[in-house]
Amino acid sequence: SSASTAIRATLFPGDGIGPEIADSVKQVFQAAEVPIEWEEHYVGTEVDPRTQSFLTWESLESVRRNGIGLKGPMATPIGKGHRSLNLTLRKELNLYANVRPCYSLPGYKTRYDNVDLITIRENTEGEYSGLEHQVVRGVVESLKIITRHASLRVAEYAFHYAKAHGRKTVSAIHKANIMQKTDGLFLKCCREVAEKYPEITYEEVVIDNCCMMLVKNPALFDVLVMPNLYGDIISDLCAGLIGGLGLTPSCNIGEGGIALAEAVHGSAPDIAGKNLANPTALLLSSVTMLRHIDLHDKADQIQNAILNTIAEGKYRTADLGGTSKTTEFTKAIIDHL
Amino acid sequence: SSASTAIRATLFPGDGIGPEIADSVKQVFQAAEVPIEWEEHYVGTEVDPRTQSFLTWESLESVRRNGIGLKGPMATPIGKGHRSLNLTLRKELNLYANVRPCYSLPGYKTRYDNVDLITIRENTEGEYSGLEHQVVRGVVESLKIITRHASLRVAEYAFHYAKAHGRKTVSAIHKANIMQKTDGLFLKCCREVAEKYPEITYEEVVIDNCCMMLVKNPALFDVLVMPNLYGDIISDLCAGLIGGLGLTPSCNIGEGGIALAEAVHGSAPDIAGKNLANPTALLLSSVTMLRHIDLHDKADQIQNAILNTIAEGKYRTADLGGTSKTTEFTKAIIDHL
Numbered sequence: 317s318s319a320s321t322a323i324r325a326t327l328f329p330g331d332g333i334g335p336e337i338a339d340s341v342k343q344v345f346q347a348a349e350v351p352i353e354w355e356e357h358y359v360g361t362e363v364d365p366r367t368q369s370f371l372t373w374e375s376l377e378s379v380r381r382n383g384i385g386l387k388g389p390m391a392t393p394i395g396k397g398h399r400s401l402n403l404t405l406r407k408e409l410n411l412y413a414n415v416r417p418c419y420s421l422p423g424y425k426t427r428y429d430n431v432d433l434i435t436i437r438e439n440t441e442g443e444y445s446g447l448e449h450q451v452v453r454g455v456v457e458s459l460k461i462i463t464r465h466a467s468l469r470v471a472e473y474a475f476h477y478a479k480a481h482g483r484k485t486v487s488a489i490h491k492a493n494i495m496q497k498t499d500g501l502f503l504k505c506c507r508e509v510a511e512k513y514p515e516i517t518y519e520e521v522v523i524d525n526c527c528m529m530l531v532k533n534p535a536l537f538d539v540l541v542m543p544n545l546y547g548d549i550i551s552d553l554c555a556g557l558i559g560g561l562g563l564t565p566s567c568n569i570g571e572g573g574i575a576l577a578e579a580v581h582g583s584a585p586d587i588a589g590k591n592l593a594n595p596t597a598l599l600l601s602s603v604t605m606l607r608h609i610d611l612h613d614k615a616d617q618i619q620n621a622i623l624n625t626i627a628e629g630k631y632r633t634a635d636l637g638g639t640s641k642t643t644e645f646t647k648a649i650i651d652h653l
Numbered sequence: 654s655s656a657s658t659a660i661r662a663t664l665f666p667g668d669g670i671g672p673e674i675a676d677s678v679k680q681v682f683q684a685a686e687v688p689i690e691w692e693e694h695y696v697g698t699e700v701d702p703r704t705q706s707f708l709t710w711e712s713l714e715s716v717r718r719n720g721i722g723l724k725g726p727m728a729t730p731i732g733k734g735h736r737s738l739n740l741t742l743r744k745e746l747n748l749y750a751n752v753r754p755c756y757s758l759p760g761y762k763t764r765y766d767n768v769d770l771i772t773i774r775e776n777t778e779g780e781y782s783g784l785e786h787q788v789v790r791g792v793v794e795s796l797k798i799i800t801r802h803a804s805l806r807v808a809e810y811a812f813h814y815a816k817a818h819g820r821k822t823v824s825a826i827h828k829a830n831i832m833q834k835t836d837g838l839f840l841k842c843c844r845e846v847a848e849k850y851p852e853i854t855y856e857e858v859v860i861d862n863c864c865m866m867l868v869k870n871p872a873l874f875d876v877l878v879m880p881n882l883y884g885d886i887i888s889d890l891c892a893g894l895i896g897g898l899g900l901t902p903s904c905n906i907g908e909g910g911i912a913l914a915e916a917v918h919g920s921a922p923d924i925a926g927k928n929l930a931n932p933t934a935l936l937l938s939s940v941t942m943l944r945h946i947d948l949h950d951k952a953d954q955i956q957n958a959i960l961n962t963i964a965e966g967k968y969r970t971a972d973l974g975g976t977s978k979t980t981e982f983t984k985a986i987i988d989h990l
């Protein structure tokens with residue numbers, strides 16, 4: 317039976333529109349005969365003391381065991397005594413690189429038609445250390461931590477990715493003219509790794525200048541690697557260039573080859589359950605998951621079906637200016653497989 | 654004589670193209686009969702021990718005495734034992750707010766035609782504290798400092814500016830979902846000040862989302878106020894939307910009402926001395942200096958002449974796709990006065 321040869325993958329449908337767009341992925345995978353068997357896990361309603369989060373230990377174990385997973389949007393529940401779901405996943409699974417391919421979608425018009433870049437964000441330290449304290453009343457400080465270990469690791473991943481995907485240039489984004497020691501160490505690590513990849517052009521771009529160049533001419537960029545906060549900012553900026561977070565895939569890479577792909581848009585509670593959500597970001601994220609395990613044929617087949625459906629323009633969800641329901645758009649993608 | 658009624662202002666022509674674009678300002682001011690007498694100061698060739706910088710104590714004293722100044726681009730000379738010129742000015746003169754109006758220039762086409770916003774950046778602390786150290790080999794940290802004093806001060810300035818200029822909304826830009834204590838304090842201060850300005854709408858926008866919204870629809874924003882690094886990033890991003898740093902004015906505000914206007918683009922050594930530089934950013938910066946001392950008639954007259962010259966399109970410098978020399982473009986502006 318196919319079950320015996322199937323690859324197991326963890327699925328977090330997530331909140332709000334999550335279950336609907338996760339259904340879309342499941343249907344497309346089934347139609348494309350992708351040999352994946354989903355192991356679904358849900359966000360708990362009580363804090364699991366082992367994770368200090370609404371994410372249970374079992375769900376994290378599932379990703380660790382399977383090595384791959386897909387995650388819908390998760391709204392962090394308001395309350396005390398628990399950690400953000402996204403940060404829990406990154407920390408517990410040691411998801412050190414966040415990879416976001418960003419390219420103009422043929423037929424979906426924005427102000428830009430020549431975007432084709434990948435942002436690779438260090439995902440575990442930097443400005444996200446969580447180390448903050450009040451020095452005296454009215455004076456607070458926050459620690460940005462940069463380590464040689466994590467900087468080398470994400471730089472290695474960026475160059476490896478560039479080479480494996482036939483990319484030409486890696487740009488390290490920084491503010492080392494101001495943060496000479498922290499961003500300086502990050503750059504030093506990137507330079508060390510760059511030496512091992514003479515076939516890849518390496519350059520360094522100051523973050524403010526990078527943002528200006530991105531809005532003037534994004535075609536100048538190829539693969540970008542950077543510390544945590546800069547990656548947070550620049551990946552959203554780039555998503556904006558091609559239409560928003562509803563269209564951009566994301567994949568988190570961890571030690572030992574773990575990959576957790578995710579839609580990075582919100583859970584859109586206002587349209588949840590109404591069959592109105594756009595599943596594109598989660599579908600394209602599932603494609604990055606397939607590429608991670610080298611199922612490139614299936615990945616190409618699904619990616620082309622998504623892009624062709626959007627390019628054709630007959631079936632589009634409301635956020636893209638169309639009138640299609642989630643299920644109609646999904647059916648159209650399946651027809652394009 | 655006019656000299657007796659003239660207002661004295663400090664002028665730092667700066668390096669590279671600085672002297673040429675400063676000449677342009679001097680000519681336009683003379684033609685417009687602006688009652689300003691320039692007191693020129695230059696960057697030294699040796700470090701002044703009193704400032705630890707190539708900026709002399711006398712030049713800083715000049716700005717303090719006059720209360721207003723205009724600064725061309727200054728390339729920080731490479732070497733040891735001195736501080737960046739820009740940072741020296743900010744620190745020594747306590748220039749706590751950096752104000753950058755950014756608007757689409759009629760007739761100069763970019764991807765955006767509806768930009769009209771002002772970024773107000775906290776200019777003295779945050780990620781620019783300069784406090785960095787190595788904890789152990791391979792682990793470095795950098796301190797981001799947020800104080801109640803500086804946050805209230807820049808928030809006050811932003812709301813005051815919004816009210817004085819007939820603006821409707823102030824948006825505080827932050828990442829308080831991650832940096833809860835530091836950016837949280839910044840937001841708390843903005844909220845306190847917002848209460849005193851019920852006629853101004855106040856909102857809070859997370860920096861990553863802000864950058865995405867800016868590239869999708871900059872018309873959503875009016876006045877933006879934010880900590881140092883976010884201001885550095887967002888002001889350059891916004892400049893990119895309307896054509897780049899060659900077109901955007903900047904003005905630094907200090908305690909006691911000091912104002913140092915500046916072109917924030919580079920010194921372009923490659924075209925220095927060739928009569929090719931675009932003086933627009935320095936000219937528009939000089940206009941913000943005039944507004945600061947309430948010379949609104951002269952400011953309007955000069956600003957309109959600049960904008961009309963660019964809109965007409967007959968005289969433009971090479972960076973804007975034209976063939977005019979700096980002096981020809983300046984003459985055209987004078988003819989439009």
Ligand SMILES: CC(C)[C@H](C(=O)O)[C@@H](O)C(=O)O
Pocket residue numbers: 400402548580830831861
């Ligand atoms: C929700 C938030 C904590 C998160 C981040 O800042 O990393 C988000 O913006 C992202 O990019 O995944």
Ligand SMILES: CC(C)[C@H](C(=O)O)[C@@H](O)C(=O)O
Pocket residue numbers: 493494524737739885917
């Ligand atoms: C030159 C550099 C130190 C400066 C900064 O980062 O503030 C520049 O980018 C600016 O915006 O004025």
